[in-house]
Amino acid sequence: MRFVVYGAGAVGGVIAARLHLGGEDVQVVARGEHLSTIREDGLRLVTADGESVARVPAAGRLADLDVGSDSAVVVAVKSHQTAGVMHDVARSTPPDVTLVSAQNGVANEAVLARGRAHVVGMVVMLPASHLEPGVVVQGSSNVPGLLDVGRYPGGTSERAEAVAAGLRGGGFDSVVRPDIMAWKHRKLMMNLGNAAGAACAPGPERDRLVDLAVEEGEAVLAAAGIPVVSRARDDERRGDLLDTSRMRERGGGSTWQSLRRGTGDVEVDYLNGEVSLLGRLHGVPTPVNDLLRDAAWRLAATRAEPGSLSAADLLEELEL
Structure with missing residues (x-):
């Protein structure tokens, strides 16, 4: 499975950088000065042990990236921005793309499911910050985050398993849960x-x-x-x-x-x-x-x- 992280801020940026460092195929959607810095200098991941640079393809919209049926679009924007993401998804992704809500709150999955059939919820336990263009900070020094996932509205799926496997490859602890919305x-x-x-x-x-x-x-x-x-x-x-x-x-x-x-x-x-x-x-x-x-x-x-x-x-x- 290939990954497109939509919103490379604190959570999305750390996820994207860790996936890239773990050998996954990763692209990111960002905006403004953050986007231009990623394009020019890469996405800089700061941890307690040092710094790494993830040089990943970056764009301001999905149409400028390679998004196919084998892609998981990891939505990591704030909840009030999800509807805008779906406008981009509708224009620029195939109907069978996988959407993953790496967001707080419990309303995003329903918004994603209005536009695409394959939705995966994620519980984000990931101390992170983003206060400087091109830079994200990983707060945890052992496991970078706990990112449990599950099929929305319930149950498990091969797509959820594939997402979890990719996250584990990036160093995250990720369990597939059939009751993801209860979590x-x-x-x-x-x-x-x-x-x-x-x-x-x-x-x-x-x-x-x-x-x-x-x-x-x-x-x-x-x-x-x-x-x-x-x-x-x-x-x-x-x-x-x-x-x-x-x-x-x-x-x-x-x-x-x-x-x-x-x-x-x-x-x-x-x-x-x-x-x-x-x-x-x-x-x-x-x-x-x-x-x-x-x-x-x-x-x-x-x-x-x-x-x-x-x-x-x-x-x-x-x-x-």
Whole structure:
């Protein structure tokens, strides 16, 4: 199987570089200065042990790459950008191409499946960052990431097995799971803290906001009857496989990085907003996730620095 990584940012860039270093056939879709730097100098992967350069074909759209029926397009953009990716997919890929959602949130697979029949979901456990054009940072110094995959909406397939095999060749730990969306819903619960982590400085008040957001998330999943793996099972899967003790400074998570780069947008509609949606559909109040979603959007819209809101003030606003 050949790979096209659509969105060579933090997660996509590390995946692309590791696949290339593992001997896989890899192309990337990127944009702006990041794209031009990759074309000129290659994609630079920074790890705790040093640096490597992956010289991979790069373009701003799929039409300028070689994408065939034997290709897996690994979609690694933010969730609010997925519809735009599908416009490109519809124009420039064969009907039997494989699409892989290497994304947070649980709404992307359905968007991909509207356009193509073969969709693979992925749970992304990959500490990474991208703050400089042409450069991605791998945060874990032993296994670079845990990237479990599975056929959407459920079950296994030869395509999922082929994707997992390629990822393992790149050094990742990858297991094929028939209940991949139950695992992705557990990851969603973990990502509910992204907005607070991006908007507020560390401290007990921020921790309280995250705990409250997760409590709401667990409540809406239960009300909706959505299968989700337990925290204990997720903890067991992670174990001590990801070693970030030697991690170079990367700032915060994906939402923090979006604010830091001043992109003007964040994907919280598909994280905290997913909880808000389920709450409205099933009659469960979600004031914490509503507030965190709006707070993150305000910071993004004004190009404010991450950590510039007071968690204590947000907690007070909730009480009022």
